[in-house]
Amino acid sequence: MRATNLHAPRDIRLDDVAEPQLHQDGDAIVRVVASCVCGSDLWPYRGVNEVHGPQRIGHEFVGIVEQVGASVSTVTIGDFVIAPFMYSDNTCKLCQRGVHTSCFNGGFWGSIDQDGHMVDGGQGEVVRVPVADGTLVATPSQPSQELVPHLLTLSDVFPTGHHAAVAAGVTTGSTVAVVGDGAVGLCAILAAKRLGAGRIVAMSRHADRQRLAREFGADEVVAERGKEGSGAVRELLDGIGADQVLECVGTSESMKQAIQSARPGGRIGYVGVPHDVELNVPAMFSRNIGIAGGVAPVRAYIDDILPDVLDGSLLPGKVFDLTVPLDQVAQAYQAMDERTAIKSMLTV
């Protein structure tokens, strides 16, 4: 089968690799229908994170179950399934508390599992799925072609935006500011709207993203950054700033922007993988600014969100503005790297 390998910064290829096999009774083999490129894939792609020779990549995919191990009971051959961006057993003490990303038996796609077997990356044709009962969520029936992009967002990008909103405590009537107009930031807007936010300010400088931000529920768009940006947010939100700020970038600058845009007593939900982020603790302390979030426990949210996607009322798949076949994976990365695409989908 073919799978994507990152060989070196900006050297990404679809290679012939060994066909995945069942290793454990709880494994399943899934034939990928669609996968996509994540903003976090760009860190190693750009060489910001170290790259060690050819390494499998991709952690967002949907597909059809092709084989199941002897103990698998929640999915069956032929099911259309959504795979969250980490695998997890959905039963351990931490999964029970909704922190599937810290599952005792969980791990990352493209890494080595606890028994020493390679776990495939998501940007390939076939993937071995460990602890398949816990990891995979099957749709009740085969979805239409139109639904596939929206279902694919449940792997990561939409529930990650949702996690920012939940962690920050967005609720009915909340005032919300969203820092970051990438796919996660846009999904955070959609998630905040779905949770009943009363007023949403998107921070964005790009016309195409501003348009989608408004379509997803942003009432206002602020193009300024820094003190001007937070000043504009405060002015729009009752003169005091946002009840919740959703930080969807992960840089020192974006976090500072988030803290400055929150009202005293406000909360920041952060889901951008932090790179050299330092928090000004005394400034947060004096204004009672809280921060919560982290690597999104996507699996915990899918059951709640899936019905809204299936009935067509939630359309997060609009973040995909480029769709290419898997063998054009290099173009998919390049487009996101150069910001000509918000998010790239790969069809198999």
Added chain:
Amino acid sequence: MRATNLHAPRDIRLDDVAEPQLHQDGDAIVRVVASCVCGSDLWPYRGVNEVHGPQRIGHEFVGIVEQVGASVSTVTIGDFVIAPFMYSDNTCKLCQRGVHTSCFNGGFWGSIDQDGHMVDGGQGEVVRVPVADGTLVATPSQPSQELVPHLLTLSDVFPTGHHAAVAAGVTTGSTVAVVGDGAVGLCAILAAKRLGAGRIVAMSRHADRQRLAREFGADEVVAERGKEGSGAVRELLDGIGADQVLECVGTSESMKQAIQSARPGGRIGYVGVPHDVELNVPAMFSRNIGIAGGVAPVRAYIDDILPDVLDGSLLPGKVFDLTVPLDQVAQAYQAMDERTAIKSMLTV
């Protein structure tokens, strides 16, 4: 009248000072019945915070209203009143959102108000109270002598511990660890118990404080610190750590202790004034550890807590293990500095 001045590190005196006068229609003059020394007073006392000549000090007091300005309507001459550790109007947009410590018309005792008049410190005989309608909370009748210490804790120490618990989200059945066995830490235990925590672990190395921790509701006491300490907390709390950790110290070490003692997905409530605290953001991100809290909006909590003190079911005044007359204020500080007292009360 006499009031406490900090002249230089460890040079604290009761001086003769000018009698306070009403400056604004919203002011009240309060004759202090009891005040006390806060852990945060020790920072300037020890010279960790800069000291500029003689400066008024003290921000926790209860007393009797002696004069009121023309517009004051919620308290009247003769009322027994509790003064939160900051004054606030209780009506502005931020007070309405429960963040009285960020009140547009608020400020600190012992500082200068917005009209340029000195605001007295709390460790004195008489205090001018700005925005008295918002700031002061009167008891329904004159309290007994026995109730005074418990009522005095509502100025700061008990609601500050309560703020840690509320900010962290302590609720029925929560597992809680408390870092810090000072008066605030002990009150945080009592507050967590009052909010329904299912299991509370106190971190303390001092026999007298361990005893009070248990009396206030701690189920277990951990004397170890560092990795041994967090390991012990994890072992006691389901093998995973605490749902909520209440950080009541404010040092880099104590914050690290708090983060290590929280389970993945846990929340830290912090109320210890931070001194050189740095947060390990990637470690928090990967384990979904949130942090909230800050300078406690005491005024927001008094209405809820006061009935429990008045009916004798809540006895936070047990944190006072030294009571001296105001003219022995230097001994009150010395005892806390040398940790021979948990918290010192000053009677006038």
